[in-house]
Amino acid sequence: MTAIKHALQRDIFTPNDERLLSIVNVCKAGKKKKNCFLCATVTTERPVQVNVVKVKKSDKGDFYKRQTAWALRDLAVVDAKDANKENPEFDLHFEKVYKWVASSTAEKNAFISCIWKLNQRYLRKKLEFINVSSQLLEELPKVTEESVPSGENQSVAGGDEESLDEYQELNTREEQDIEIMMDGCEYAISNAEAFAEKLSRELQVLDGANIQSIMASEKQVNILMQLLDEALKEVDEIEHKLSSYEEMLQSVKEQMDHISQSNDLIQLSNTNNMKLLEEIEFLVNYLDLSKGHIKALTDGDLSSSKGIEACTNAAEALLQCMNVALRPGHDELQAVQQQQQQFKDLREQFARRLANHLNNVFVQQGHDQSSTLAQHSVELSLPKHLPFHRDLLRYAKLMEWLKNTDREKYEGLNKNYVDYISRLYEREIKEFFEVAKIKMTGTSKEGKKFATLPRKESAVKQDLESLHGSSGKLTGSTSSLNKLTVQGSGNRRSQSSSLLDMGNMSASDLDVADRTKFDKIFEQVLSELEPLCLAEQDFISKFFKLQQSPALPGSVVGDSTEVDGALLSRPHNILGDRHSLPSEKEEAGIIRSMMIKVFRCIEPELNNLISLGDKIDSFNSLYMLVKMSHHVWTAENVDPASFLSTTLGNVLVTVKRNFDKCILNQIKQMEEVKISKKSKVGILPFVSGFEEFAELAETIFKNAERRGDLDKAYTKLIRAVYNNVEKVANESQKTPRDVVMMENFHHIFSTLSRLKIACLEMERREAKHKYTEHLQFYVIYSLGQPLEKLNHFFEGIEARVAQGIREEEVSYQLAFNKQELRKVIKEYPGKEVKKGLDNLYKKVDKHLCEEENLLQVMWHSMQDEFIRQYKHFEGLIARCYPGSGITMEFTIQDILEYFSSIAQSH
Numbered sequence: 018m019t020a021i022k023h024a025l026q027r028d029i030f031t032p033n034d035e036r037l038l039s040i041v042n043v044c045k046a047g048k049k050k051k052n053c054f055l056c057a058t059v060t061t062e063r064p065v066q067v068n069v070v071k072v073k074k075s076d077k078g079d080f081y082k083r084q085t086a087w088a089l090r091d092l093a094v095v096d097a098k099d100a101n102k103e104n105p106e107f108d109l110h111f112e113k114v115y116k117w118v119a120s121s122t123a124e125k126n127a128f129i130s131c132i133w134k135l136n137q138r139y140l141r142k143k144l145e146f147i148n149v150s151s152q153l154l155e156e157l158p159k160v161t162e163e164s165v166p167s168g169e170n171q172s173v174a175g176g177d178e179e180s181l182d183e184y185q186e187l188n189t190r191e192e193q194d195i196e197i198m199m200d201g202c203e204y205a206i207s208n209a210e211a212f213a214e215k216l217s218r219e220l221q222v223l224d225g226a227n228i229q230s231i232m233a234s235e236k237q238v239n240i241l242m243q244l245l246d247e248a249l250k251e252v253d254e255i256e257h258k259l260s261s262y263e264e265m266l267q268s269v270k271e272q273m274d275h276i277s278q279s280n281d282l283i284q285l286s287n288t289n290n291m292k293l294l295e296e297i298e299f300l301v302n303y304l305d306l307s308k309g310h311i312k313a314l315t316d317g318d319l320s321s322s323k324g325i326e327a328c329t330n331a332a333e334a335l336l337q338c339m340n341v342a343l344r345p346g347h348d349e350l351q352a353v354q355q356q357q358q359q360f361k362d363l364r365e366q367f368a369r370r371l372a373n374h375l376n377n378v379f380v381q382q383g384h385d386q387s388s389t390l391a392q393h394s395v396e397l398s399l400p401k402h403l404p405f406h407r408d409l410l411r412y413a414k415l416m417e418w419l420k421n422t423d424r425e426k427y428e429g430l431n432k433n434y435v436d437y438i439s440r441l442y443e444r445e446i447k448e449f450f451e452v453a454k455i456k457m458t459g460t461s462k463e464g465k466k467f468a469t470l471p472r473k474e475s476a477v478k479q480d481l482e483s484l485h486g487s488s489g490k491l492t493g494s495t496s497s498l499n500k501l502t503v504q505g506s507g508n509r510r511s512q513s514s515s516l517l518d519m520g521n522m523s524a525s526d527l528d529v530a531d532r533t534k535f536d537k538i539f540e541q542v543l544s545e546l547e548p549l550c551l552a553e554q555d556f557i558s559k560f561f562k563l564q565q566s567p568a569l570p571g572s573v574v575g576d577s578t579e580v581d582g583a584l585l586s587r588p589h590n591i592l593g594d595r596h597s598l599p600s601e602k603e604e605a606g607i608i609r610s611m612m613i614k615v616f617r618c619i620e621p622e623l624n625n626l627i628s629l630g631d632k633i634d635s636f637n638s639l640y641m642l643v644k645m646s647h648h649v650w651t652a653e654n655v656d657p658a659s660f661l662s663t664t665l666g667n668v669l670v671t672v673k674r675n676f677d678k679c680i681l682n683q684i685k686q687m688e689e690v691k692i693s694k695k696s697k698v699g700i701l702p703f704v705s706g707f708e709e710f711a712e713l714a715e716t717i718f719k720n721a722e723r724r725g726d727l728d729k730a731y732t733k734l735i736r737a738v739y740n741n742v743e744k745v746a747n748e749s750q751k752t753p754r755d756v757v758m759m760e761n762f763h764h765i766f767s768t769l770s771r772l773k774i775a776c777l778e779m780e781r782r783e784a785k786h787k788y789t790e791h792l793q794f795y796v797i798y799s800l801g802q803p804l805e806k807l808n809h810f811f812e813g814i815e816a817r818v819a820q821g822i823r824e825e826e827v828s829y830q831l832a833f834n835k836q837e838l839r840k841v842i843k844e845y846p847g848k849e850v851k852k853g854l855d856n857l858y859k860k861v862d863k864h865l866c867e868e869e870n871l872l873q874v875m876w877h878s879m880q881d882e883f884i885r886q887y888k889h890f891e892g893l894i895a896r897c898y899p900g901s902g903i904t905m906e907f908t909i910q911d912i913l914e915y916f917s918s919i920a921q922s923h
Contacts, residue, residue: 018040018042018124021040021054022037022040024081025037025040025054025056025072025081028080028081029070029072029081029082029083030056030058030070034060034061034062035058035059035060035061035068036058036059036060036061037056037057037058038057038058038059038131038135039056039057039127039128039131039132040054040055040056040057040124040128041054041055041119041120041124041125041127041128042054042119042120042124043055043117043118043119043120044117044118045116045117045118046106046116046117046118047116051073052074052120053071053072053073053074053084054071054072054073054081055069055070055071055072055117055128056069056070056071056072057069057089057128057131057132057135058070059135059139065139066088067088067089067090067135067136067139067140068086068087068088068089069086069087069088069089069092069109069132070083070085070086070087071083071084071085071086072084087109087111089132089135089136089139089140090140090142091111091112092109092110092111092132092144093110093111093144093145094108094109094110094144094145094146094147095107095108095109095110095129095132095133095144095145095146095147095149096108096109096110096147096148097125097126097129097146097147097148097149097150098148099148100148100149100150101150103122104122105118105119105120105121105122105125106118106119107119107125107129126150126153129146129149129153130153130154132144133146133149133153133154296344296347299344300347300350300352300353303337303338303341304338304341304353304356304357305338305356306331306334306335306338306360306363307334309327309331310330310331310334310335311331311363313327313328313330313331314328314331314332314335314363314366314367315363315366315367317331319370319371319374319412320374322411325411325412325415328367328371328415329414329415329418331367332367332414332415332418333414333418335360335363335364335367336418336421336422338360339357339360339361339364339422364422364423365423368419368422368423368426369426371412371415371419371426372419372426372429372430375409375412375416375430376430376433378408378409378412379433379434379437379438380437382405382408382409382437397449397452397453397456397538397541397542397545398449398545399445399446399449399545399546399549400445402549402552402553402556403552406552406553406556406560409556409560410556410559410560412560413559413560413562416430416560416561416562417562420561420562427561431561431611435611435614435615438553438615439614439615439616439617442553442615442616442618443617443618446546446616446618446619446622447618447622449542449545450542450622450625450626453538453541453542453626454626454629456534456538457534457535457538457626457629457630457633458629458633529713531633531634532634532636532637532640532713535630535633535634535637535640536637536640536644536717539626539630539637539640539641539644540644542623542626543644543645543648543665546619546623546661547648547651547652547661550612550616550619550659550660550661550664551655551659551661553612553615553616554608554612554659554660554661557608557611557612557615558608561607561611563604563605563607563608564601564604564605605658608660609658609659609660609663612659612660613660616660616664619664620664620667620668623664623668624668624671627641627668627671627672627675628675631675631679635675635679635682636679636710636713638672638675638676638678638679639676639679639713639714639717639718639727640717641672641675641676642669642672642673642676642723642726643717643718643721643723645665645668645669645672646669646721646722646723647721647722648665649662649665649666649669650722652665653666673726676726676730677730680730680733680734683703683706683710683734683737684733684734684737686703687703687737687738687741688737688741690702690703690741690745692745692748692749693751697751697752698745698746698749698751698752698756698757699752699760700760700761700764701741701742701745701757701761703738703741704738704742704761704764704765705764707734707735707738707765707768708764708768710734711731711768711769711772711774712772714727714730714731715772715774728776731774731776731777732776732777735765735777735780738765739765739780739783739784742757742758742761742762742765743758745757746758746761753795753798754791755791755792755794755795755798756791756795756865758787758788758791759788759791759792759795760865762784762785762787762788762791763784763788763792765780765784766781766784766785766788769781769784792875792878793878795875796875796878796879796882797882799857799861799879806841806844806845807841807842807844807845807890808886810833810837810838810841811889811890811893813832813833814827814833814893814897815893817830817833818897824893824896824897825896825897825899827897827898828897828898828901833897835898835901835903838894838898838903839903842903842905842906843906845905845906845907846906846907847906847907847911847915850907850911850912850915851915851918851919854883854915854916854919855919855922857879858876858919861875861876861879876916876919879916880912880913880916883912883916884909884912884913887905887909887912888909890905891904891905
């Protein structure tokens, strides 16, 4: 290895002014062995640079070449792999990690030690050595840069680290002294031996002078020694005094330590006494219930306001005492245990006394409220429960206390209240609805005589049927919209007269009066129920301390029934134990459940009342739909999840079904209409009935929330009316089809124009079109009768012209020559024309009905059509018989006089 080191120094590093300090034979880890050398070098010129060089043997010969060099300052980590065991592997971390395997562990250790020394001497950078034995990392003597060899004297080929340690460079002063000395001896360089001899003689002279100087100072040394002896005596005396002082201080220190320990014990005792006092004050302040509160809880008056207030304050104080968070260890004290037991006994005793008292109050209030029921039995009003609620609300805070302390008794009061109050409300509401039914059906003496006593619904219905059977009053099912036979106009007028002779009001007036009365009664029923339900729900929420949180969209009342079932069967699942109160959603479900039980008879009674109103008059469903929709809308604005909103919503569904059923019945009865074969048709009854329905509906649904339902009904009815008008017109034998269509569609058009129903604007235009169209058809058809032969003659001429014969050549046709024309014209002199028109007027008058008053309109249209045909005939004569001088025997002025005189004569 030494020979290789010298060879590398000579061949590679000396030419580059570098000195080789350490070498190790290595190969790369994990690969085939390709040996190379890692060399630690320093440069011979300043500034000194330290490098790690990789040298590899050339493949072409035995010489070595420099392959890679790394600066030592770029080295970050040296990892020797294992500090305790011999391991030839080591890693050098430059810009990347290089893994090597040395030929021996000794070479590896020598190389790592050299790197450490070089870093300490030249770089002193933070180089991390991992898994390296501490013995290898020895401190080197600190040297300055001036001590670093430079120049030719440093070029020692093959020198190692030990030569650096023996050499020390001369400083500047030493160099100057040598130069002065050499200048004084000019022959120093030429004769070194003479120069050395001279230096030796001068050194001997100096040594002699030093000895004489020492011997001369002996007296002074003796004096100095005497002074030192005296100083030592003084030091001994001082040390003796200091020792005595130290013994005194040690005694004082022991006394002070004793006093300090006594003070610590006194302070500890005071601290313990303060803590004990604090704990006792805490227990006395928070676990002490005054005698006044105890007396109020055991014997307090629960009937008077002052007694209730005292009991409330005492109950709250008791709850505070029981809810005090005891500190660790308090519950082990016997006094605390006794006090807590006393609190539990007081709580149970007062809860039992409060529950018994409130149950008695429920029963007493129920009896008191029942005594006032007779006063309201003859009036359509419900008894007010405000005084009852006001009295009970005095106990609201006590109920909240009971809810938080004794859930079982709280739930028992909840159930008892619902039982008592539901029976009371059931009696009141049934009596209320009985009065409403009597007032609805009390339209005759037979009905009024039963108004003094409430009856069951079946009896009311039975009386209703007898009333309908005897009075002959027109109802929604027997009104003009639903008549099953069509009578002549004369019969209808006579029927109206007979109805007018029956009393002060006509049949339609009777219907309007009865419907108005029903509307007021139904509105009064809803107006009485709404505040009753809202007041009761508000009372339940306040008295039982339940939150009325809005339910989630899509929630149904059926869920609250399940909640209530859990409340009654498994109370601890809803109200829980002392630390688990129901959520706002569950409390809202409890309120809905209680309201369902309290007012369980409202929905059935409302449905019965609706059914009765529908039987009295099917048009009553219109009133009920509007009123019920308004009240549902109002209730939903207050609380969409309330019992009232849900109940009225369910009843509204029934009302809507009755309304739809009413519309379908009207349509069905239209389709079953049969017309009379012996009398003219006129305005069909279901057309008049639609007018009555529309007028009534527009009055009822003005500014109503359910306008969309009416618009849908309008669309269904009007299409049915149109279809059945055409059906009756096609089946009519007495009245021409065009007359039936014209009169009825004119009546429909007039009705829709007057009422201005937006959703039927298209149907209004259709009615106008049909009316105009069939008026024109009837006019053209009728005018062919008075001048029949003349019409046939000119139709023949138009047929010839249509076949291609020129107009001026028509007169040459045998059947249409001038003689034939004069013959036909002579058959219709003015007198005959007037006679034919008079017969036509009489015939039209027989076809038309008086209700629609279309005769003058029809006559004027016929006049215009007749004049148009006259002008058409004159034009044909002028074109087909030019220059013949043939004219009609009457003029347009004559036609106008004929029509006018006929109209005036009739």
